Amino acid sequence: MSALSKIDIAKRLDDKSLTVSPLINMNQLGESSIDLRMGTVVMLARAGAQSHVDPAAYVNRDNTNKHELKRKKQQKHERFDIPFTHPFLLHPGTLALVPTLEWVKIPQDIQAIVTARSSWAREGLNIATATIVNPGYCGIITLELANFGEIPITLYPGLRLAQMAFYDIATPAKITNIKTSQFNGKFEPSAGDIADGDYCFIPEHQKK
Amino acid sequence: MDAREFLLNECANLNTVLEETLRYEYGVEGSRIFFEECLNRLELIEQLINAASPTSSTALSEYFYKLEELSSLISRIERSSLKEYSWPFLEEFKEISLSACTDPNTTQVDENGNPYPPQVHVLAEGGLSSYLIHVDGRRIPSKRRILTIFFPRTLKHYVLLHPILGHEMGHAIFSIAAYEGLLDKVVEEYLIQKSRFFTSESSIAEWLYTTSVTPKSVSIFLSVIEAELEIDQSNVMTDYIDFVAWKEEFLCDFIGLLMFGPSFLAAQCDLLYSIDSTGSEIGNYHPPTACRVNTMIAAAQILGYDTLKFDTDIQIAVDAFWKSILEKKQLDSWFDVFTNDQIQTTLTKLSAFLSTHKKALYPQPTTERIQPLIKQVLKKIPPVGYEFKLKTVDGELTPDLAFDYSVDFRDILFAGWIAASAGDPSLNFEDANKLCEYGILQQRAIKMMNAEVNKGAV
Numbered sequence: 001m002s003a004l005s006k007i008d009i010a011k012r013l014d015d016k017s018l019t020v021s022p023l024i025n026m027n028q029l030g031e032s033s034i035d036l037r038m039g040t041v042v043m044l045a046r047a048g049a050q051s052h053v054d055p056a057a058y059v060n061r062d063n064t065n066k067h068e069l070k071r072k073k074q075q076k077h078e079r080f081d082i083p084f085t086h087p088f089l090l091h092p093g094t095l096a097l098v099p100t101l102e103w104v105k106i107p108q109d110i111q112a113i114v115t116a117r118s119s120w121a122r123e124g125l126n127i128a129t130a131t132i133v134n135p136g137y138c139g140i141i142t143l144e145l146a147n148f149g150e151i152p153i154t155l156y157p158g159l160r161l162a163q164m165a166f167y168d169i170a171t172p173a174k175i176t177n178i179k180t181s182q183f184n185g186k187f188e189p190s191a192g193d194i195a196d197g198d199y200c201f202i203p204e205h206q207k208k
Numbered sequence: 209m210d211a212r213e214f215l216l217n218e219c220a221n222l223n224t225v226l227e228e229t230l231r232y233e234y235g236v237e238g239s240r241i242f243f244e245e246c247l248n249r250l251e252l253i254e255q256l257i258n259a260a261s262p263t264s265s266t267a268l269s270e271y272f273y274k275l276e277e278l279s280s281l282i283s284r285i286e287r288s289s290l291k292e293y294s295w296p297f298l299e300e301f302k303e304i305s306l307s308a309c310t311d312p313n314t315t316q317v318d319e320n321g322n323p324y325p326p327q328v329h330v331l332a333e334g335g336l337s338s339y340l341i342h343v344d345g346r347r348i349p350s351k352r353r354i355l356t357i358f359f360p361r362t363l364k365h366y367v368l369l370h371p372i373l374g375h376e377m378g379h380a381i382f383s384i385a386a387y388e389g390l391l392d393k394v395v396e397e398y399l400i401q402k403s404r405f406f407t408s409e410s411s412i413a414e415w416l417y418t419t420s421v422t423p424k425s426v427s428i429f430l431s432v433i434e435a436e437l438e439i440d441q442s443n444v445m446t447d448y449i450d451f452v453a454w455k456e457e458f459l460c461d462f463i464g465l466l467m468f469g470p471s472f473l474a475a476q477c478d479l480l481y482s483i484d485s486t487g488s489e490i491g492n493y494h495p496p497t498a499c500r501v502n503t504m505i506a507a508a509q510i511l512g513y514d515t516l517k518f519d520t521d522i523q524i525a526v527d528a529f530w531k532s533i534l535e536k537k538q539l540d541s542w543f544d545v546f547t548n549d550q551i552q553t554t555l556t557k558l559s560a561f562l563s564t565h566k567k568a569l570y571p572q573p574t575t576e577r578i579q580p581l582i583k584q585v586l587k588k589i590p591p592v593g594y595e596f597k598l599k600t601v602d603g604e605l606t607p608d609l610a611f612d613y614s615v616d617f618r619d620i621l622f623a624g625w626i627a628a629s630a631g632d633p634s635l636n637f638e639d640a641n642k643l644c645e646y647g648i649l650q651q652r653a654i655k656m657m658n659a660e661v662n663k664g665a666v
Contacts, residue, residue, distance in 0.1 A: 006607075007605060010596075010598055010607040011605075013596040013607075014596060014597060014598040016587075019587075019589055021589055021590065021592065021594060021596075021650070022592050022594035022609075022611075022650055022653075022654055023594075023596060023609055024594075024650075024653055024654050024657040025609075025657055025661075026607065026609055029607055037653070039649075040295075040296075040649060080233075081233075081295055083295055083299070084652065084653065084656060086233075101649075101650060101653055103589055103590050103646065103650075105587075105589065138588065140646075158653055158656070185588075185639075187642050187645075187646055
């Protein structure tokens with residue numbers, strides 16, 4: 001597994017095997033990465049809507065409490081549209097999910113890693129904690145923004161907040177073997193199912 | 209509390225409601241313009257009520273309706289806050305509205321002597337048939353018009369269907385006194401008076417009731433309204449059909465097509481036939497769907513929208529798109545109420561009118577603009593005027609970004625409709641729609657960066 005250089009990335013973009021669309025300025029293409037811009041939606045966790053995060057809340061295998069699951073999902077985040085040139089204030093300790101402006105299609109033989117741009121990191125902005133983008137992924141990238149500083153940070157859609165590096169994979173995954181991600185093909189961030197596949201470890205499930 | 213006191217109390221209530229609208233965000237322009245405009249109107253009404261005699265029932269009744277109109281407007285604006293619609297589409301649409309719906313004869317001008325442009329608000333409310341533009345009433349002297357645009361709640365992000373708003377924009381333009389006469393003259397002179405059936409009320413009734421040629425589906429509808437409403441040939445024009453409204457409908461279809469191009473036609477076919485599957489229903493205010501759709505198909509063909517040639521693989525999708533459109537055409541010539549010559553002349557006159565309003569006329573689509581967009585949608589990439597290329601400079605491969613800044617949001621919609629017609633089972637209408645909505649957003653960012661580069665700031 002080796003990192004793709006600027007010219008490697010450029011060749012992949014040119015032959016269309018990799019898509020990051022659009023790069024609206026050449027300064028987005030770094031020596032071994034592509035800068036990603038903030039999109040125009042922000043999802044903020046509603047502090048008043050839940051007492052705590054609990055995987056047990058996601059367990060509903062027998063479909064008995066459909067309303068409650070859907071209610072919690074709908075009320076988990078507050079969704080904000082932030083048009084270009086409008087500010088969004090990220091307060092210390094806040095977690096915000098935002099989409100990238102760019103649409104990404106990762107081929108089967110490449111894995112991508114999303115990280116903060118160092119200039120923003122120095123201001124206290126943490127970009128991503130779940131950094132790996134799997135081979136075969138298609139859609140926007142969700143940036144998980146957190147303000148680690150002590151003062152609020154103003155953000156504007158269109159700003160280059162993150163960067164994505166690419167690594168080729170020695171044995172590319174076959175398309176048929178790629179698990180369909182719950183986030184594949186998404187146009188904006190959404191909450192995931194943190195209990196997916198792990199129900200056996202959750203006591204509420206064991207009681208059923 | 210007498211009537212006058214009640215109305216003054218209502219003014220105070222309305223002031224509170226207006227202030228409460230500021231709890232929400234309203235898009236790029238924010239809330240200042242509508243807030244100040246509505247406040248001015250409210251203060252004016254309050255002055256009138258204060259000056260009125262408590263016993264002047266006529267005046268107080270008039271002020272009651274002014275307040276009610278303003279109250280309805282404010283409540284619509286409050287429901288037009290952000291997240292209630294696809295704002296990238298609407299920002300593009302607003303640019304057309306500002307150009308086409310500014311009253312050139314208004315006495316209200318800014319410090320540079322330019323008429324105040326209208327303020328546009330959008331809300332998603334109601335069912336499938338609730339696409340409309342609510343035009344500001346003329347009860348109260350105002351600085352600027354406020355247009356409130358309604359989308360169906362379920363379709364608020366369906367940008368591929370939103371071109372139908374081009375028709376509604378036609379109504380908004382027609383409501384401007386300075387344009388009403390001109391547009392009415394075009395329709396009357398070049399379309400109606402030259403048609404075979406519409407030259408007089410008796411000729412329209414005859415067209416409807418000549419049973420030897422009237423399509424069966426229409427005859428069935430006419431027999432229903434005869435049984436239920438006692439409407440027949442003798443009273444259909446006096447008690448049922450408002451032909452002035454019919455004329456306006458035809459006019460607005462032409463404006464919609466010229467404003468949005470083929471995506472208007474596609475949206476119109478889908479939406480109108482979803483409401484009236486036979487296309488034969490005679491409305492009080494609306495001509496039969498099939499007459500309208502047949503006219504627009506003929507107009508699109510006259511405009512040459514179906515003659516663009518593409519690469520073989522893309523042409524398959526394009527052919528499928530036009531085939532699906534032509535399947536909506538009723539083959540019974542009874543529905544062809546205008547000749548191609550009449551349609552051609554009307555298109556020419558209305559094109560000339562719209563071309564005087566910035567962005568109001570859809571630029572003639574070209575293969576160069578549309579084909580790359582279709583390819584992107586088919587590859588499930590949001591369509592934008594952008595391509596990454598490698599070129600050789602001084603013997604070295606060098607990255608290059610190629611942009612097509614001429615790509616218009618209506619090109620994106622046209623491409624989306626074609627791609628959605630391609631028959632790819634992995635790309636349904638909803639997917640194509642979402643890709644186009646995101647493409648419109650991205651194209652806006654591309655244009656913003658280009659403007660910055662042109663300023664020399666980058």
